[in-house]
Amino acid sequence: MLLTFDLDGVVMKNPFSTGVFPEVTRRIGEKTGLSHQQILEPIIAEARSRMALGKMVDAYNWDEIVSLVARRLGFTEPIDIAALVRRFSVPGHIYVYPEVPETLEFLRSVNHNLVVLTNGFRKYQLPVLQALGVADFFDAIFTPEVSGTAKPHREFFLQPQKRYPGPHIHVGDMIIHDIMGANQVGATSVWVCHDLPPSVAALPIRERTSHAQMEELVSRGIQRDLNASDYSGLTIASCMPGFVIRSFGELVDVVGMLTQC
Numbered sequence: 001m002l003l004t005f006d007l008d009g010v011v012m013k014n015p016f017s018t019g020v021f022p023e024v025t026r027r028i029g030e031k032t033g034l035s036h037q038q039i040l041e042p043i044i045a046e047a048r049s050r051m052a053l054g055k056m057v058d059a060y061n062w063d064e065i066v067s068l069v070a071r072r073l074g075f076t077e078p079i080d081i082a083a084l085v086r087r088f089s090v091p092g093h094i095y096v097y098p099e100v101p102e103t104l105e106f107l108r109s110v111n112h113n114l115v116v117l118t119n120g121f122r123k124y125q126l127p128v129l130q131a132l133g134v135a136d137f138f139d140a141i142f143t144p145e146v147s148g149t150a151k152p153h154r155e156f157f158l159q160p161q162k163r164y165p166g167p168h169i170h171v172g173d174m175i176i177h178d179i180m181g182a183n184q185v186g187a188t189s190v191w192v193c194h195d196l197p198p199s200v201a202a203l204p205i206r207e208r209t210s211h212a213q214m215e216e217l218v219s220r221g222i223q224r225d226l227n228a229s230d231y232s233g234l235t236i237a238s239c240m241p242g243f244v245i246r247s248f249g250e251l252v253d254v255v256g257m258l259t260q261c
């Protein structure tokens with residue numbers, strides 16, 4: 001079976017929020033007198049505007065986005081974002097989510113194909129996976145700058161399907177990018193929701209998505225998307241996950257159920 005994985009919020013925490021962006025705004029701030037927020041806001045706005053224009057690869061090109069915004073703010077020194085990612089890929093700035101290494105190790109041992117499907121460029125994501133010691137569990141890594149597309153677009157999900165034909169499970173934490181994206185290509189979507197309400201989490205895994213609270217949870221998940229308004233045709237049904245889990249280790253039960261039937 002093919003299992004594709006979102007990384008951020010599922011497998012790992014990356015160093016952008018605590019290391020990379022604070023360092024970028026510190027450097028630019030020293031020269032321009034602008035605050036962290038005054039520098040970060042236009043950086044995020046530039047990424048969102050690229051997404052809104054459908055430039056799905058450019059929207060994740062942080063080296064290009066940061067250098068463009070820095071120049072607009074009057075800062076002309078080069079900033080190497082990939083180098084900063086490597087520098088901050090240390091404890092305190094990155095971590096692997098609980099139960100991830102042992103779960104990946106188990107799934108690999110029973111011969112599933114484990115594939116990364118992330119909107120982060122390879123040069124930003126691989127150093128983090130390597131520093132956390134989990135890079136070698138994966139058979140392949142699909143990223144926007146290589147694939148020419150990104151989540152939630154169908155084409156991005158179809159590329160690993162073509163390479164590894166057969167049943168496909170996608171695991172992610174973002175409702176539009178991961179769940180709607182996977183649903184539209186016939187993959188079984190698994191939503192990792194770390195703050196799943198106890199009333200839903202108490203149910204057996206196969207019954208959770210029938211819980212009355214799920215529509216509200218999915219609706220809130222849609223709103224959390226940076227550019228939710230760009231996806232006007234969305235319905236709750238198209239964004240309803242096949243399964244919802246609160247910890248990575250529960251994935252073993254989901255895969256078990258799907259392999260039996």
Ligand SMILES: [Mg+2]
Nearest residue numbers: 006008009173
């Ligand atoms: Mg994510």
